[in-house]
Amino acid sequence: MKQKRFILPESEIPTRWYNIQADMLNKPLPMLNPSTREPLKAEDLFPIFNEECARQEVNQTDAWIDIPEEVREKYTYYRSTPLVRAYGLEEALGTPAHIYFKNESVSPVGSHKLNSALAQAYYCKKQGVKNVTTETGAGQWGAALSYATKIFGLECAVYQVKISYEQKPYRRSIMQVFGAQVTPSPSMSTRAGKDILTINPNYQGSLGTAISEAVELAMMTPDCKYALGSVMNHVALHQTVIGLEAEKQMEMAGEYPDIVIACFGGGSNFSGISFPFMRHTILEGKKTRFIAAEPVSCPKLTKGKFEYDFGDEAGYTPLLAMFTLGHKFQPALIHAGGLRYHGAGVIVSQLMKDGYMEAVDIAQLDSFKAGCLFAKAEGIIPAPESCHAIAATIDEALKCKETGEEKVILFNLSGHGLVDMSAYDQYLAGALV
Amino acid sequence: MKQKRFILPESEIPTRWYNIQADMLNKPLPMLNPSTREPLKAEDLFPIFNEECARQEVNQTDAWIDIPEEVREKYTYYRSTPLVRAYGLEEALGTPAHIYFKNESVSPVGSHKLNSALAQAYYCKKQGVKNVTTETGAGQWGAALSYATKIFGLECAVYQVKISYEQKPYRRSIMQVFGAQVTPSPSMSTRAGKDILTINPNYQGSLGTAISEAVELAMMTPDCKYALGSVMNHVALHQTVIGLEAEKQMEMAGEYPDIVIACFGGGSNFSGISFPFMRHTILEGKKTRFIAAEPVSCPKLTKGKFEYDFGDEAGYTPLLAMFTLGHKFQPALIHAGGLRYHGAGVIVSQLMKDGYMEAVDIAQLDSFKAGCLFAKAEGIIPAPESCHAIAATIDEALKCKETGEEKVILFNLSGHGLVDMSAYDQYLAGALV
Numbered sequence: 054m055k056q057k058r059f060i061l062p063e064s065e066i067p068t069r070w071y072n073i074q075a076d077m078l079n080k081p082l083p084m085l086n087p088s089t090r091e092p093l094k095a096e097d098l099f100p101i102f103n104e105e106c107a108r109q110e111v112n113q114t115d116a117w118i119d120i121p122e123e124v125r126e127k128y129t130y131y132r133s134t135p136l137v138r139a140y141g142l143e144e145a146l147g148t149p150a151h152i153y154f155k156n157e158s159v160s161p162v163g164s165h166k167l168n169s170a171l172a173q174a175y176y177c178k179k180q181g182v183k184n185v186t187t188e189t190g191a192g193q194w195g196a197a198l199s200y201a202t203k204i205f206g207l208e209c210a211v212y213q214v215k216i217s218y219e220q221k222p223y224r225r226s227i228m229q230v231f232g233a234q235v236t237p238s239p240s241m242s243t244r245a246g247k248d249i250l251t252i253n254p255n256y257q258g259s260l261g262t263a264i265s266e267a268v269e270l271a272m273m274t275p276d277c278k279y280a281l282g283s284v285m286n287h288v289a290l291h292q293t294v295i296g297l298e299a300e301k302q303m304e305m306a307g308e309y310p311d312i313v314i315a316c317f318g319g320g321s322n323f324s325g326i327s328f329p330f331m332r333h334t335i336l337e338g339k340k341t342r343f344i345a346a347e348p349v350s351c352p353k354l355t356k357g358k359f360e361y362d363f364g365d366e367a368g369y370t371p372l373l374a375m376f377t378l379g380h381k382f383q384p385a386l387i388h389a390g391g392l393r394y395h396g397a398g399v400i401v402s403q404l405m406k407d408g409y410m411e412a413v414d415i416a417q418l419d420s421f422k423a424g425c426l427f428a429k430a431e432g433i434i435p436a437p438e439s440c441h442a443i444a445a446t447i448d449e450a451l452k453c454k455e456t457g458e459e460k461v462i463l464f465n466l467s468g469h470g471l472v473d474m475s476a477y478d479q480y481l482a483g484a485l486v
Numbered sequence: 487m488k489q490k491r492f493i494l495p496e497s498e499i500p501t502r503w504y505n506i507q508a509d510m511l512n513k514p515l516p517m518l519n520p521s522t523r524e525p526l527k528a529e530d531l532f533p534i535f536n537e538e539c540a541r542q543e544v545n546q547t548d549a550w551i552d553i554p555e556e557v558r559e560k561y562t563y564y565r566s567t568p569l570v571r572a573y574g575l576e577e578a579l580g581t582p583a584h585i586y587f588k589n590e591s592v593s594p595v596g597s598h599k600l601n602s603a604l605a606q607a608y609y610c611k612k613q614g615v616k617n618v619t620t621e622t623g624a625g626q627w628g629a630a631l632s633y634a635t636k637i638f639g640l641e642c643a644v645y646q647v648k649i650s651y652e653q654k655p656y657r658r659s660i661m662q663v664f665g666a667q668v669t670p671s672p673s674m675s676t677r678a679g680k681d682i683l684t685i686n687p688n689y690q691g692s693l694g695t696a697i698s699e700a701v702e703l704a705m706m707t708p709d710c711k712y713a714l715g716s717v718m719n720h721v722a723l724h725q726t727v728i729g730l731e732a733e734k735q736m737e738m739a740g741e742y743p744d745i746v747i748a749c750f751g752g753g754s755n756f757s758g759i760s761f762p763f764m765r766h767t768i769l770e771g772k773k774t775r776f777i778a779a780e781p782v783s784c785p786k787l788t789k790g791k792f793e794y795d796f797g798d799e800a801g802y803t804p805l806l807a808m809f810t811l812g813h814k815f816q817p818a819l820i821h822a823g824g825l826r827y828h829g830a831g832v833i834v835s836q837l838m839k840d841g842y843m844e845a846v847d848i849a850q851l852d853s854f855k856a857g858c859l860f861a862k863a864e865g866i867i868p869a870p871e872s873c874h875a876i877a878a879t880i881d882e883a884l885k886c887k888e889t890g891e892e893k894v895i896l897f898n899l900s901g902h903g904l905v906d907m908s909a910y911d912q913y914l915a916g917a918l919v
Contacts (some may be wrong), residue, residue: 054559060493109919126487130570130865137563141637159592163904200865204574225906230861230910365876428663430635432563433595471596471904474656 082374136302158171164468166197188263192224192392194282215258263367292325354412515807569735599630621696624823625657627715630802694799725758775874787845
């Protein structure tokens with residue numbers, strides 16, 4: 054029997070996250086106060102974020118950060134996630150490439166988002182915070198934070214992008230089953246929401262707007278902190294548990310990736326799978342390609358500019374040095390809601406600028422085609438976001454078929470698509486473009 | 487850190503299924519030919535089922551049946567499934583009971599159904615069958631068989647109960663993504679369907695009717711066999727992989743269950759978790775209670791009669807000696823579609839008659855209440871079917887709270903509810919009775 058899945062014993066689950074900032078030759082540029090354009094210190098973030106995450110955000114010296122025991126305990130509820138050799142996909146493509154994927158879809162909420170949600174909820178609890186607020190698009194992050202806050206005994210308020218709230222009600226229900234309060238954004242409960250609705254009463258919402266609302270709530274409410282599911286450095290840090298596990302699991306399989314691929318929204322799953330491998334590129338000159346797969350409709354890495362920009366629509370956040378399409382950019386309403394964000398995290402942006410990684414654009418139709426091929430070959434229906442990584446993987450595997458190269462490709466299956474079947478429905482009915 | 491999950495190394499995944507028929511003191515009564523009332527032999531089933539499953543169906547001598555290597559290889563794609571100590575639920579209830587659950591929801595299709603689907607698809611392929619047909623209610627079984635047939639390179643045709651097809655389109659989409667042909671039942675494609683539609687054009691369908699249609703298709707089509715997801719002895723056999731793993735995992739936890747609980751539709755997940763433990767009751771007199779949790783609206787074990795009855799609405803199947811509400815029984819349209827079946831498997835029925843097990847009725851509203859409590863405590867949203875097992879578990883755990891007994895309760899989490907969020911939506915909105 055060929056070994057299909059590689060699972061770490063509990064004793065091998067990482068006890069530290071990897072902070073790539075410490076090893077980067079060119080450090081990411083600092084966040085700036087938008088009024089003064091002065092660099093921000095951790096303390097400047099305390100009104101919004103919990104203190105530990107604020108410190109992690111600006112930590113450019115410690116390469117390894119201990120994972121608190123309470124968080125490690127919750128990780129064991131679903132980790133290690135399997136590393137899987139995609140024999141079925143290889144066969145379907147007829148490629149000599151060895152394709153592996155890290156299956157983050159097995160988490161109880163169905164995606165990798167829980168890795169950071171648990172850490173952020175724990176730090177909030179430790180600090181005495183009672184309420185956590187956030188935004189969510191398709192709802193993967195909101196579901197993860199709803200679960201994590203409940204597990205740690207906190208209350209959770211989620212602003213969900215209105216179009217997702219209405220068109221994809223089931224992730225809203227998931228959040229509500231976990232006891233979260235879910236509000237469609239823009240709402241009349243915040244100044245940011247009111248301002249937008251006054252100008253455009255039918256506005257269907259965006260992640261940028263929802264962020265503005267959640268941040269405003271956190272700033273205005275005692276005992277309340279904001280939590281973000283992507284973009285930020287501390288989120289990327291928490292997600293490195295993915296790549297650190299994958300590194301050990303690739304060792305079990307006796308291989309090392311030539312190419313690492315992930316879909317790209319704000320960068321959390323890409324950073325998670327990539328940074329631990331990129332460490333060997335930075336420190337030892339190991340030759341590995343890192344590919345971010347973004348949607349054609351929101352191409353910040355391939356078509357955006359590297360500049361200081363706000364993280365949200367209303368301009369409440371600090372200025373971030375990143376590849377961005379502009380904080381007023383309104384992406385098309387693709388099903389991969391998690392990829393509809395105008396900017397990229399500052400670490401990834403710097404790494405992109407410095408040539409450590411590359412990016413490709415995937416059209417929505419191609420992403421679903423790839424997702425269906427993967428489902429038939431491997432038996433897992435991928436999230437619309439993850440379909441982008443699969444499409445990029447297939448492209449590389451088909452290049453190997455042409456050249457005959459036995460490259461080792463690793464991609465991150467960031468989530469499953471069982472709550473996104475309406476999107477597949479439309480694809481199967483030929484109703485997507 | 488307290489150990490939460492117990493996972494078997496790949497080398498410990500069972501290599502044989504357990505056939506409880508061999509150890510039963512009173513054997514289950516034979517299937518009868520409805521015309522002659524003669525007992526049926528394996529060969530009599532060959533026109534409908536693949537030959538190996540037909541032989542397993544009537545095997546009352548071999549206690550252990552080897553799992554084919556090809557099936558074991560596919561099992562490793564998701565097995566062993568975790569045994570989980572439900573610390574969160576224990577705490578929420580304030581019970582001294584030790585609650586464990588076997589998490590079958592981690593399979594790629596989200597339920598235990600895959601354990602038998604893979605076996606049946608493999609035996610069909612081995613025999614040279616090209617097409618497999620079946621029925622499905624909510625769609626858990628149909629999704630599993632669609633996956634399994636695709637993995638083994640076969641075609642699959644599924645008759646889905648019309649009300650589920652229309653009201654819960656997402657499992658239909660899952661089947662279609664896996665490449666299955668899905669038809670709402672009753673349909674005009676079979677005699678059984680036509681007969682029913684002629685009398686009642688608006689009939690919303692039932693499992694019994696869908697079975698009739700699928701069986702008819704199998705009998706009328708060359709190279710086509712029928713596969714059933716529950717009720718039959720060979721299905722119960724395949725599902726024992728659940729309990730066999732759980733037995734080893736309970737050993738890892740240093741405990742043995744006082745009570746084993748599962749929800750009950752036709753008996754597949756109940757048999758799967760129970761029979762390996764019941765073996766020790768039969769052979770060694772071990773004292774364990776086995777509780778089947780059925781819905782109030784379909785109470786075959788608690789309110790049905792033990793008698794010979796058809797397995798389907800139209801009367802195409804052999805006569806089965808079982809607890810039944812009558813093959814014309816039309817259960818209420820509860821969300822736990824997998825529990826809406828009029829009869830119980832013949833093995834379970836005999837064991838029930840002989841006092842090895844008991845049954846309880848759970849009202850739909852209580853089932854969802856239990857499911858939401860579990861979701862908040864353990865972070866997993868259970869399938870509406872599994873909610874019944876959870877409700878029964880909570881009842882037993884609360885009795886322990888009264889008496890102060892530290893009983894060990896094991897239940898089977900047969901599936902997750904991520905494709906059933908519309909049901910939770912209705913529950914949260916107070917729209918369920």
